[in-house]
Amino acid sequence: MFEIDIYRNRRKALKNKKLKGIALLPGNVESPMNCLDNTYHFRQDSTFLYFFGLDFPGLTGIIDFDNGKEYLFGNDVEIEDIIWMGPQVSLNENGQKVGIENTAPLSKLYDFINQAIKQGRKIHYTPPYRGENKLFLEKLLGISAIRIDEYASVELIKAIVDLRSIKEQVEIDEIEKACLTGYEMHVTAMKMAQPGIWEQKITGIIEGIANSGGGMVSFPVILTQNGETLHNHSHNNYLEEGKLMLTDAGAESSLHYASDFTRTVPVGGKFTQKQREIYEIVLAANNKARELTKPGVTYLSVHLAVAEVIASGLKELGLMKGDIKEAVKNGAHAIFFPHGLGHMMGLDVHDMEDLGQIYVGYDDETRPVDQFGTGYLRLGRKLQSGFVITNEPGIYFIPALIDKWQKEKINADFINFEKANEYRDFGGIRLEDDLLVTKEGSRILGKRVPIEPDEIESIVS
Amino acid sequence: MFEIDIYRNRRKALKNKKLKGIALLPGNVESPMNCLDNTYHFRQDSTFLYFFGLDFPGLTGIIDFDNGKEYLFGNDVEIEDIIWMGPQVSLNENGQKVGIENTAPLSKLYDFINQAIKQGRKIHYTPPYRGENKLFLEKLLGISAIRIDEYASVELIKAIVDLRSIKEQVEIDEIEKACLTGYEMHVTAMKMAQPGIWEQKITGIIEGIANSGGGMVSFPVILTQNGETLHNHSHNNYLEEGKLMLTDAGAESSLHYASDFTRTVPVGGKFTQKQREIYEIVLAANNKARELTKPGVTYLSVHLAVAEVIASGLKELGLMKGDIKEAVKNGAHAIFFPHGLGHMMGLDVHDMEDLGQIYVGYDDETRPVDQFGTGYLRLGRKLQSGFVITNEPGIYFIPALIDKWQKEKINADFINFEKANEYRDFGGIRLEDDLLVTKEGSRILGKRVPIEPDEIESIVS
Ligand SMILES: [Mn+2]
Ligand SMILES: [Mn+2]
Numbered sequence: 044m045f046e047i048d049i050y051r052n053r054r055k056a057l058k059n060k061k062l063k064g065i066a067l068l069p070g071n072v073e074s075p076m077n078c079l080d081n082t083y084h085f086r087q088d089s090t091f092l093y094f095f096g097l098d099f100p101g102l103t104g105i106i107d108f109d110n111g112k113e114y115l116f117g118n119d120v121e122i123e124d125i126i127w128m129g130p131q132v133s134l135n136e137n138g139q140k141v142g143i144e145n146t147a148p149l150s151k152l153y154d155f156i157n158q159a160i161k162q163g164r165k166i167h168y169t170p171p172y173r174g175e176n177k178l179f180l181e182k183l184l185g186i187s188a189i190r191i192d193e194y195a196s197v198e199l200i201k202a203i204v205d206l207r208s209i210k211e212q213v214e215i216d217e218i219e220k221a222c223l224t225g226y227e228m229h230v231t232a233m234k235m236a237q238p239g240i241w242e243q244k245i246t247g248i249i250e251g252i253a254n255s256g257g258g259m260v261s262f263p264v265i266l267t268q269n270g271e272t273l274h275n276h277s278h279n280n281y282l283e284e285g286k287l288m289l290t291d292a293g294a295e296s297s298l299h300y301a302s303d304f305t306r307t308v309p310v311g312g313k314f315t316q317k318q319r320e321i322y323e324i325v326l327a328a329n330n331k332a333r334e335l336t337k338p339g340v341t342y343l344s345v346h347l348a349v350a351e352v353i354a355s356g357l358k359e360l361g362l363m364k365g366d367i368k369e370a371v372k373n374g375a376h377a378i379f380f381p382h383g384l385g386h387m388m389g390l391d392v393h394d395m396e397d398l399g400q401i402y403v404g405y406d407d408e409t410r411p412v413d414q415f416g417t418g419y420l421r422l423g424r425k426l427q428s429g430f431v432i433t434n435e436p437g438i439y440f441i442p443a444l445i446d447k448w449q450k451e452k453i454n455a456d457f458i459n460f461e462k463a464n465e466y467r468d469f470g471g472i473r474l475e476d477d478l479l480v481t482k483e484g485s486r487i488l489g490k491r492v493p494i495e496p497d498e499i500e501s502i503v504s
Numbered sequence: 505m506f507e508i509d510i511y512r513n514r515r516k517a518l519k520n521k522k523l524k525g526i527a528l529l530p531g532n533v534e535s536p537m538n539c540l541d542n543t544y545h546f547r548q549d550s551t552f553l554y555f556f557g558l559d560f561p562g563l564t565g566i567i568d569f570d571n572g573k574e575y576l577f578g579n580d581v582e583i584e585d586i587i588w589m590g591p592q593v594s595l596n597e598n599g600q601k602v603g604i605e606n607t608a609p610l611s612k613l614y615d616f617i618n619q620a621i622k623q624g625r626k627i628h629y630t631p632p633y634r635g636e637n638k639l640f641l642e643k644l645l646g647i648s649a650i651r652i653d654e655y656a657s658v659e660l661i662k663a664i665v666d667l668r669s670i671k672e673q674v675e676i677d678e679i680e681k682a683c684l685t686g687y688e689m690h691v692t693a694m695k696m697a698q699p700g701i702w703e704q705k706i707t708g709i710i711e712g713i714a715n716s717g718g719g720m721v722s723f724p725v726i727l728t729q730n731g732e733t734l735h736n737h738s739h740n741n742y743l744e745e746g747k748l749m750l751t752d753a754g755a756e757s758s759l760h761y762a763s764d765f766t767r768t769v770p771v772g773g774k775f776t777q778k779q780r781e782i783y784e785i786v787l788a789a790n791n792k793a794r795e796l797t798k799p800g801v802t803y804l805s806v807h808l809a810v811a812e813v814i815a816s817g818l819k820e821l822g823l824m825k826g827d828i829k830e831a832v833k834n835g836a837h838a839i840f841f842p843h844g845l846g847h848m849m850g851l852d853v854h855d856m857e858d859l860g861q862i863y864v865g866y867d868d869e870t871r872p873v874d875q876f877g878t879g880y881l882r883l884g885r886k887l888q889s890g891f892v893i894t895n896e897p898g899i900y901f902i903p904a905l906i907d908k909w910q911k912e913k914i915n916a917d918f919i920n921f922e923k924a925n926e927y928r929d930f931g932g933i934r935l936e937d938d939l940l941v942t943k944e945g946s947r948i949l950g951k952r953v954p955i956e957p958d959e960i961e962s963i964v965s
Binding site for chain 2: 074075076077078079080081082083084086088089124125126127128129130172173174175176177178181182188189241243244245246247248249250251252253254255256257262263269271272273274275381390391392393396397441443444447
């Protein structure tokens, strides 16, 4: 937990947003695995953590915008349970730790909300993403769980996004801790990238490193020799010489701040010439993105500049052709770089994704682009000092996508399909760092995971 | 996945139970961590796995008892998604793998259930334990998610418990695999049990071993130097010389069968005399339970026999007094051994806990005992060949419990409170093996995790 004033100040800042009514901020409950009492690692809701800091299940926070009062609802452990659970801190003591004076049992929350409803006060909440919290809000508010999202508060969402987008120093410090664990995970994976090793074996070991760090993985590990399959959470292959192992993985710090890195290494430790050529383009793209990242530029513009770096590089290899600016304008690069350059990162790996990508990544000035590829960019808006973002360009050879575009002659002026087909077995390369937008530009968070191809070769071998 | 006939035969056996109507068997969907798309490791529902074997989200199985037909509902991946997800196996092909001919999109399930409701047919389902499945059943059946448990089918529960209680050879083989991973976890933890090591560090590493094995942990690891706190999932202490580290942990095989072992070792590798004396009693209790375990005896009787072993041992040390049979009859042992001897194990670590402990652990002949301690026994009924159960006696010194009983003079004729208070800092010892009930008796599953105190000392040091 951070110091008490951190949480006080955050709630104060939220109150300064001048909303009317009350904010209803439920924390998470335990998440059942295969029965009610056999649960996954508890993960507190990030917005609850941000404002209330308490990392255990069954709590709800209330912020009353009209009179400034703050409440914490939850149940104390019964005396009988102390026999099983050991000495427990009371709800009231927990409230004190984060500067909340008013604490009460959960049953009182129902009374509180009922009264607010009777008084016709506006009750703001964010969209619940777990079934348990949907049902909890149904019980509290009398709105069907199935339709609960429709009544989520855009005002509250925008206010929270405003605050959580700019990272405080204590948050940056936490992210750096998560980055150190991420570093260990990646270097361990690199060392294990030998022919004959089961992908799941490496995956499990690096998940263990994340857990050992006091947090857990910040998202399900992607570790595969089929890096071209972007939504790939299978780890069932045995690594083969000549393939590339793509690892996209990160950890949480003990306070649940994320890291998120991707590295791609040659199985067995030696890049082929083809692999190294593509690798150098992705590395140049990654470096270019970092150089361009600074306050005042939109990440959309950085994304497009990176697309040009990729397209130029691929043109030199004969995979693309024609005018590069035109190619990128037409989205031709997206056959090889079909995803966005990056996303916000903080208490969530895709920070605030539960609040809605449109509010997190775009604003009135910068709107999402409706084009294959760039349309998947999660963060497009103007960067500000204090943003933490990922920088993750990639080049992939996706057989189904090459076949589709070739058949439908999509962007045929810019793509050498014959050449592309020579790369059908290539896989994919992605290189991802985490960046802090500083006053002047940007810097890499954590110790940069080895990325130079020669260094990679020396670690894997 | 097992061979096709395994699943066919299980469904056939369920149909032979002569229920009327249809069984509605939803699999699990993804479980959100901190937003809808950032999910925990997928864990399929165990009953769905048992009858349908398919280990991915979004499926529902139907067994029609009236005409014998079987259906699998789920959605195929859209063509567009194949670009991101790689080549996919169709629902129909997946159905074939487990012997289901009739497959259809999820939307057709709504029609199917609507028709069944109109026809007034009985729709059997088991109690859902995740919010998502509660909401799914609400949508399907028109019963409020909040009240959905009330209409769960006891007939179906009993039929499933009947089948799943007796393990097939292929299931025993899977449990043995889970046991091998559990063995690695425990021996690794033992080797790390040195003063100054953070509990979470060891916890993370052994979780990684579970994940590397292709499954995951079968339940959240308990690893603590405060073994007397039975419901302890905190791993925040640094191990201290002179303490005991209690580790209760197991893995799942890749087909999700569980193992569940507990070992208790001296931090740094040398038992004190006090520790070894208590340890020897728990070890004798564990061995006694295994000797007594055989078809035809109730596990309640084994639990009580073990309670006598513990009480006698503690009497020899001066911690208990009076007539041992009387002491156990009065539940006096429960101050030191307050939990049950064990539980069923299979596709769940507490097998079928979601179906209701009363149906899994008891029957008309053997009813639960309403006494502190023995009342917590999860499995009391008569053992049958093919049961897989845990054997986990323990002795604990729980300050809050000692204080309560001493103050209220509970079982004061049998307990030497003065002596018990000398053990307030002792912690607790539990020793747990997994047993298969055989035709003649029982055998330990997997390679027995080191348990002899001398062996333990040599591994830790
Ligand atoms: Mn990322
Ligand atoms: Mn157990």
